[in-house]
Amino acid sequence: MIHLKEVSVEYETGEIPALHRVNLVVERGEFVFLVGTTGAGKSTLLKLLYGAVRPTAGQVWVLGMPVHALREREIPFLRRQMGIVPQDYPLLPRKTVWENVAYGLRAIGFSDRAVRERVAQVLAQVGMSTQARQFPHQLSGGEAQRVAIARAIANRPPLLLADEPTANLDPDTSWEIIELLLHINLRGTTVIVSTHNREIVDRANQRVVALDRGRIISDVPKGGYPIELDRLYPPITLL
Amino acid sequence: MRDRIAFLLSETWASLRRNTMLQIAAVSTACIALVLLGAVGMALYKLDATAHTLPSQFEVEIFLKVSVPRAQSLEMKKMLEAMPEVARVKLVPREQGWEELKKNLKDDVNLADLPNPLPDKLIVAAHQPEQLPLIAERVRKDPRVDEVLDHRNTLEEVLSVARLVRWVGIGAGGLLLFSALVLIYNAVRLTIYSRQREVGVMALVGATLTTIRAPFVLEGMIQGGLGGLVAAGLVLAGAGVLSDMMVRLWPFLKDLPPGLPPVFVLVGLPLLGSLLGGLCAWWAARRFVRIWGEV
Numbered sequence: 001m002i003h004l005k006e007v008s009v010e011y012e013t014g015e016i017p018a019l020h021r022v023n024l025v026v027e028r029g030e031f032v033f034l035v036g037t038t039g040a041g042k043s044t045l046l047k048l049l050y051g052a053v054r055p056t057a058g059q060v061w062v063l064g065m066p067v068h069a070l071r072e073r074e075i076p077f078l079r080r081q082m083g084i085v086p087q088d089y090p091l092l093p094r095k096t097v098w099e100n101v102a103y104g105l106r107a108i109g110f111s112d113r114a115v116r117e118r119v120a121q122v123l124a125q126v127g128m129s130t131q132a133r134q135f136p137h138q139l140s141g142g143e144a145q146r147v148a149i150a151r152a153i154a155n156r157p158p159l160l161l162a163d164e165p166t167a168n169l170d171p172d173t174s175w176e177i178i179e180l181l182l183h184i185n186l187r188g189t190t191v192i193v194s195t196h197n198r199e200i201v202d203r204a205n206q207r208v209v210a211l212d213r214g215r216i217i218s219d220v221p222k223g224g225y226p227i228e229l230d231r232l233y234p235p236i237t238l239l
Numbered sequence: 240m241r242d243r244i245a246f247l248l249s250e251t252w253a254s255l256r257r258n259t260m261l262q263i264a265a266v267s268t269a270c271i272a273l274v275l276l277g278a279v280g281m282a283l284y285k286l287d288a289t290a291h292t293l294p295s296q297f298e299v300e301i302f303l304k305v306s307v308p309r310a311q312s313l314e315m316k317k318m319l320e321a322m323p324e325v326a327r328v329k330l331v332p333r334e335q336g337w338e339e340l341k342k343n344l345k346d347d348v349n350l351a352d353l354p355n356p357l358p359d360k361l362i363v364a365a366h367q368p369e370q371l372p373l374i375a376e377r378v379r380k381d382p383r384v385d386e387v388l389d390h391r392n393t394l395e396e397v398l399s400v401a402r403l404v405r406w407v408g409i410g411a412g413g414l415l416l417f418s419a420l421v422l423i424y425n426a427v428r429l430t431i432y433s434r435q436r437e438v439g440v441m442a443l444v445g446a447t448l449t450t451i452r453a454p455f456v457l458e459g460m461i462q463g464g465l466g467g468l469v470a471a472g473l474v475l476a477g478a479g480v481l482s483d484m485m486v487r488l489w490p491f492l493k494d495l496p497p498g499l500p501p502v503f504v505l506v507g508l509p510l511l512g513s514l515l516g517g518l519c520a521w522w523a524a525r526r527f528v529r530i531w532g533e534v
Contacts, residue, residue: 050443051530072448075530079445086443092436103437104444106246107451155444 001159001190002026002049007058007068009044009214018044020214021058026192028158031185033201034194035225036211037233042194043087045211046161049192050084051075063159080108083152083189085162091136091147097123098132101151108155118154126150126180142173146180153184160184162193166200174200182206198225198235243450250437250454255461257433258426262462265419265426269466269516270473272415273508277474279408280507284499286401299375300388301361305333307383312359315383319363322377324370331360358385420519423462427455427523442530452524456517463516467509474508475501 004024010017019041026032034042047053048060051067060067063081070078091100098119105115123129126146136144145165152160162181166174178193178200185191195201201208202224210218210226218226255262301319303312312330319328337355344350363378365371375387431438441451478498 072530076442076445076447079443081445084443086439090436092440104440106242107441107444107446109243109450112242112245151440151444 001028001030001063002192003059003061004045004048005059005061007048007055007060009041009048009053010056017056017214018053019048019055022214022216024209024216024219026190028190029185029188030190031182031204031206032192033204033206033208034192034211035196035201035208035229037196037229039213040211041214042196042211043163044214046163046192046194049161050082051078076108080155081157082159082161083149083155083157085145085148085152085160085165087163087167091144091151093136096133096135097128097139097147100136100147101154104151105154122150122154125153125184140173141169142176145169145177149177149180149184153189158189160189160191162191164194164196166195166197171199175203178204201225247450247453247457251457251461253437254430254434254454254458257430261422261426261429265422265462266466266469268415268422269419269463269512270469272412272419273467273470273512274473274477275408275415276412276511277470277504277508278477279404279412281474281478281499281504282404282408283401286398286404288497298362298364299371299378301363301378301384302386302388303358303361303383304385305356305358307359309359311383312361315381316361319361319374319378322374324365324367324374326364326366328364329362331362333357333359336360416515419463419466420515423459423516423519424523426462427459427520428527430458431455431524431527438528448528448530451530452521452528455524455528456520459520459523460513460517463511463519464509464513466516467512470512471505471508474504 002025004022007019007022008017009019022041022045024045034045036042044053048055049062049067051070055068058068062078065078065081067078091097092103095103101119101122102115105118106112110118119132120129123132126149128143128146128150131139131143136147139147149160149162149165152162160181165177165181169177174197181191181193182204205222205224208218208220208223208226209216210229212229212232217232218228220226301315303315309332312332316328316330319325333355336357336359340357341350363374365374371389375389378384379387438451482498
C-alpha cells in the first residue's frame with residue numbers, strides 16, 4: 001500500500017534534512033503510529049504521502065501511484081483515495097457539523113442525494129449524529145476531532161492519515177479518538193497516526209515507527225513507546 | 240452536474256460576500272476604466288462614420304474664377320478629361336451650385352434675396368488618390384482657376400482627430416483598466432487568503448484545481464461584468480446628454496451619421512469587463528491556489 005524508498009526531504013531553510021534516506025513499507029490493513037519529538041519528521045512523512053511535500057530524493061509509492069512523480073493536477077486523484085486529518089486545518093467555523101462533512105463530498109462532485117446518505121452514515125459511525133446541527137464552537141475538542149475524522153472517511157477511503165489527532169485533548173478523550181481510529185482500522189482501512197503521546201501508543205499496542213531528526217530509528221510490529229526515544233529524550237518527571 | 244454547478248455558485252457567492260469594500264473598489268475602478276474605453280469607442284465610431292460621409296478621397300474640387308464664362312468652363316472640362324490620370328470630370332454650373340447651397344442652408348439662413356456669389360465648379364475624380372496632388376498642382380497654375388480643394392486634407396483632419404482620440408483614450412483608458420485589473424487581482428487574492436480554510440479543506444479531500452479555482456475566477460468575472468454594466472449605462476446616458484447639448488450649440492451636427500448602436504455598448508462593455516476580470520482572477524487563482532507545498 002505504501003512504499004518509501006530512500007526518501008529524503010530538505011527544506012530550503014533547514015540545516016538538518018526533514019527526512020533522510022527513509023525506507024518504509026506499510027501493508028494494507030495495518031495500523032501504524034509514527035512517533036518522535038517535535039521536528040522529528042512525522043508531519044513531513046505524512047505530507048509526503050498525500051503529495052503536499054515533494055521528496056528531494058527517493059521514491060514515494062502510495063496505493064500504486066508514484067507520488068514523487070505526480071504532477072500537481074494529478075494530486076487530487078491520489079487524495080480521493082485517502083482520508084486526511086490534518087493537524088492545523090480545523091473545521092469550517094461558519095458551517096454546521098453536517099455541512100462540514102458534506103462540504104468535502106460536494107467539493108469532489110458527489111450528488112446531493114449521495115451526500116445526504118454518506119453524511120448520515122459517517123456521523124453515526126463517529127457517534128456525532130445528534131450534534132449534526134451544531135456549529136464547531138459549540139463542540140468539545142474531542143467532538144470536533146470526531147467530525148474531522150468523519151469528514152476524512154466520508155469518501156470511504158482505503159487509507160486514513162491522521163496528524164497528531166490527540167494534540168490538546170485530555171487523556172480520556174485522546175483514547176476515545178484512538179479507539180475510533182482502531183475501529184475504523186478494523187473495518188479494513190489502513191491507518192497511519194502521527195503522535196508524541198506516549199500513553200496512547202503504549203495502550204494501543206500497534207506497530208510503532210520512531211523518527212528522530214528525519215531518520216527512522218526503530219520500527220516495531222507491535223509494542224509501546226520506543227525505548228530508543230526514551231534514551232535520547234528521557235521523560236521529565238515532576239516531583 | 241446540476242449539484243456541481245450549485246456548489247461552485249454557492250462558493251462564488253461566499254467569496255463575493257467577503258471583503259465588501261474591496262469588491263466595491265474593484266467594481267468601481269473597472270467601471271471608470273470601461274466608461275473611458277466605452278466613450279472612446281463611441282467617439283471613434285462616430286468619427287469613422289463621419290470620415291466615410293466626406294467626399295471621396297479620389298476627388299478634387301476646382302473652383303473657377305467668377306469672371307470665367309461658361310464656354311471656358313466647358314473648355315477646361317475637356318482639357319481635364321484629356322489628362323491620363325483623370326477618371327471623370329463633372330461640371331457643376333454656378334446656378335446649380337447656388338440652388339443646392341440655398342437648399343442646404345434654408346433652415347439656418349435665408350439666401351433668397353442675395354445675388355449668386357458662386358463660380359462654376361469642376362469635380363475631378365482620379366484613378367488613384369496619389370495622382371490628385373499632381374492634377375491639383377497642374378490646374379492651380381491655370382489663370383482661370385481660383386481655388387483647388389483637395390478633400391484629402393479635410394479627411395486627414397478628421398482622421399487626425401480620430402487618432403488623437405484613439406491614443407489619448409486608449410492611453411488613459413488602458414492605464415485605468417490596468418489599475419482595475421490589479422484591483423480585481425488583489426480582491427481575488429485577499430478573498431483566497433480569507434477563504435484559506437475552505438481552500439485547504441477542498442485541497443485535502445481531493446477537489447481538482449479547477450473546482451477550487453473556479454469560484455474565484457467567477458468572482459473576477461462578476462466584478463468586471465458588473466463594472467462593465469454600470470459603465471455601459473453611464474456611457475449611454477452621457478452620450479445622450481452630450482449629443483443633445485452639442486446639437487443645440489451647433490445645429491449642423493444633427494446631419495452627422497448616427498453613432499454606435501446602444502446594444503453594442505450594453506453587451507460589449509459587460510462582456511469585455513467580465514472577460515478581463517475573469518482573466519485577472521484566473522491569474523491570481525493560478526498563483527495563490529496551489530495544492531503543492533504546505534497544505
